[in-house]
Amino acid sequence: MLSKGPNPQLNAGGELQHLLTLEGMPAAIIERILDTAVPFVSIAERDVKKVPLLRGKTVFNLFFENSTRTRTTFEIAAKRLSADVININVGVSSTSKGETLLDTIDNLVAMNADMFVVRHGQSGAPHLIAQHLSARQRSHIHVINAGDGRHAHPTQGLLDLFTIRHYKHEFSRLSVAIVGDVLHSRVARSLIHGLTTMGVPEIRAIGPHTLLPTAVEKMGVRVFHDMKTGLAGCDVIVMLRLQTERMKGSLLPSAGEFFKHYGLTADKLALAKPDAIVMHPGPMNRGVEIDSAVADGKHSVILPQVTFGIAVRMAVMSILAGG
Amino acid sequence: MPTEGPHGRMPEGLPDAERALAALADKMRGAVAVDAKLIGIYSGGAWLAERLAALLPGEHPVGFIDVSFYRDDYGQKGLRAKVETTTLPFEVEGSRIVLIDDVLYTGRSVRAAINELFDYGRPERIELAVLVDRGGRELPIEATYVGARVAVGRELSVVLNRAGDRFELSVEPTTSAPRA
Structure with missing residues (x-):
C-alpha cells in the first residue's frame, strides 16, 4: 500500500502537507513542530484555553481502531484551536454496513472536511487517504496519521x-x-x-x-x-x-x-x-x-507526556492548516 | 540621498531610534498610570518594553505577548516559523495596561494583541505606545503615545534592530512575511 518516491507528506515547496510518518521527515520540520508546541503548552494553563487559529475549520477524527487517549487528545487539541470536531467511530459505523474506506472519505469531503485524523489497523491507510485526496484535487484537506497498524504513530x-x-x-x-x-x-x-x-x-x-x-x-x-x-x-x-x-x-x-x-x-x-x-x-x-x-x-x-501531547497535536494541526 | 546603514538602506528622514525612544518616554512620563503594566509585542515591542520600564519612574511590571495565534493573515500566510510564548506575570483582569510595539502601521498586530489580552482577562484600560507611527492604518486604531512619525512607501518595511544595547531603525523591502 505504501508507494516509494518523493515524501508524500511534503508539498512541492517542502512544507508539511500531511503528517503520515516520522521516517524521512526533515529535522527542520520536526524542530519547528517542537518549537511551536512550546507556546501551546502555556495556552493550556490559561483560564481561556482556546486560540482562534482553526475557527470555521472542520476536523474529522476517524478512528477505525479503538483508542480513548489519542482520540481525546486530538479532540481537545482541535477544540482548543477553535475547530469544529466530529468524532466518527468507524468500527461501529458505515464500514460495518459495507462502505469502503475511500467512499467514507468522499462522503466526509462532501461535508466540507478540512482535516482528517485517522487511526487504522492497516499500515498505510492514512497514506492511501492522502493519495486519494490528491487524486481528487482535494490537496487542501490535510491528513494526520493517529496510528496505522504496526507502521507509524x-x-x-x-x-x-x-x-x-x-x-x-x-x-x-x-x-x-x-x-x-x-x-x-x-x-x-x-x-x-x-x-x-x-x-x-x-x-x-x-x-x-x-x-x-x-x-x-x-x-x-x-x-x-x-x-x-x-x-x-x-x-x-x-x-x-x-x-x-x-x-x-x-x-x-x-x-x-x-x-x-x-x-x-x-x-x-x-x-x-x-x-x-x-x-x-x-x-x-x-x-x-x-x-x-x-x-x-x-x-x-x-x-506530563499526556499534557504535552495536546500541545504537540495543536502545533501539528496549526502548521498544517496554515498551509 | 539614501545612505547605507549597518542594517540596510537608511533613507533620509528615518528618525534616530534612541531619540525616538527618549521622546516616547517623555510623553509617557507622568501620563501613564503609576500601576500600569507594560506589555511588549514580540519582538521589537518586547525589547522596547524592557527599555521603557527602566526609563519610566516607578516599578512597572513587564510582560510579553506573541500575537501569532491571533493574526488575521494566518489563513493566507500560515503560522509564523517561530512563535514565542506569551508571558504575562501578572493579572490582566482589572489592570491598566500599556501595549508597546516598535512600528504602528496597519493596526492588525495591535488588534490581534487586544484580542489575545482579553483571553487572559478584562483589563480596566488598554493604552498603546509605539516607537514609530508610519501611518497606513487599515483598522480604526490609534496610539496613545508616539515616539516619532515617519513617511515610508508601501514597498518598504520599517524594522527595529538592536546593536548592543542601542536601538537602530532601518528599512527593508517588504516581503510576503506578515506585516506589523
Whole structure:
C-alpha cells in the first residue's frame, strides 16, 4: 500500500502537507513542530484555553481502531484551536454496513472536511487517504496519521521527542532505551526514526528475542536482551505497553514471567543515570511492564507526556492548516 | 540621498531610534498610570518594553505577548516559523495596561494583541505606545503615545534592530512575511 518516491507528506515547496510518518521527515520540520508546541503548552494553563487559529475549520477524527487517549487528545487539541470536531467511530459505523474506506472519505469531503485524523489497523491507510485526496484535487484537506497498524504513530513520536527535549534540553548527548514489545509497536518505530533524525547518538532496544524485530539493528539501534546491561547509564527509558493480546501466541510465556525479566522496577531503574526519566505511551499495564512505584515515582514523566501531547497535536494541526 | 546603514538602506528622514525612544518616554512620563503594566509585542515591542520600564519612574511590571495565534493573515500566510510564548506575570483582569510595539502601521498586530489580552482577562484600560507611527492604518486604531512619525512607501518595511544595547531603525523591502 505504501508507494516509494518523493515524501508524500511534503508539498512541492517542502512544507508539511500531511503528517503520515516520522521516517524521512526533515529535522527542520520536526524542530519547528517542537518549537511551536512550546507556546501551546502555556495556552493550556490559561483560564481561556482556546486560540482562534482553526475557527470555521472542520476536523474529522476517524478512528477505525479503538483508542480513548489519542482520540481525546486530538479532540481537545482541535477544540482548543477553535475547530469544529466530529468524532466518527468507524468500527461501529458505515464500514460495518459495507462502505469502503475511500467512499467514507468522499462522503466526509462532501461535508466540507478540512482535516482528517485517522487511526487504522492497516499500515498505510492514512497514506492511501492522502493519495486519494490528491487524486481528487482535494490537496487542501490535510491528513494526520493517529496510528496505522504496526507502521507509524508520528504524533506520539513527536510528543515523546518534545518530552525528552523538555527534560533533557537537547538530543545530542543522550542514551535512550526503549523497552519491551518493540516488534508490534508503531510508537517505537516512530520514536526511533525521530530520535535518529534529531541526532540522538545512542538508541537501545531491550526485550526478548521474540519481541524485537530483526530489522531493528538496521535502524541504528543497539539490541539488548537483558535489562541490567541495557539500562546501564541511560538518560531516558521508554517503556512500551505489552500488548496482552500477543500473549495468546507463543511469543511470551506469561505476564508474570515478562515482569520478572523486563518489568521496570526501582531496582532496575537504579541502573540508569540518577536523573533518568521514565516514559510510557499508555495505556499502562501496572505490574506487567512497569511497577506501580516507578510509574508514580519521581522519575516518571508519564502524565506530563499526556499534557504535552495536546500541545504537540495543536502545533501539528496549526502548521498544517496554515498551509 | 539614501545612505547605507549597518542594517540596510537608511533613507533620509528615518528618525534616530534612541531619540525616538527618549521622546516616547517623555510623553509617557507622568501620563501613564503609576500601576500600569507594560506589555511588549514580540519582538521589537518586547525589547522596547524592557527599555521603557527602566526609563519610566516607578516599578512597572513587564510582560510579553506573541500575537501569532491571533493574526488575521494566518489563513493566507500560515503560522509564523517561530512563535514565542506569551508571558504575562501578572493579572490582566482589572489592570491598566500599556501595549508597546516598535512600528504602528496597519493596526492588525495591535488588534490581534487586544484580542489575545482579553483571553487572559478584562483589563480596566488598554493604552498603546509605539516607537514609530508610519501611518497606513487599515483598522480604526490609534496610539496613545508616539515616539516619532515617519513617511515610508508601501514597498518598504520599517524594522527595529538592536546593536548592543542601542536601538537602530532601518528599512527593508517588504516581503510576503506578515506585516506589523
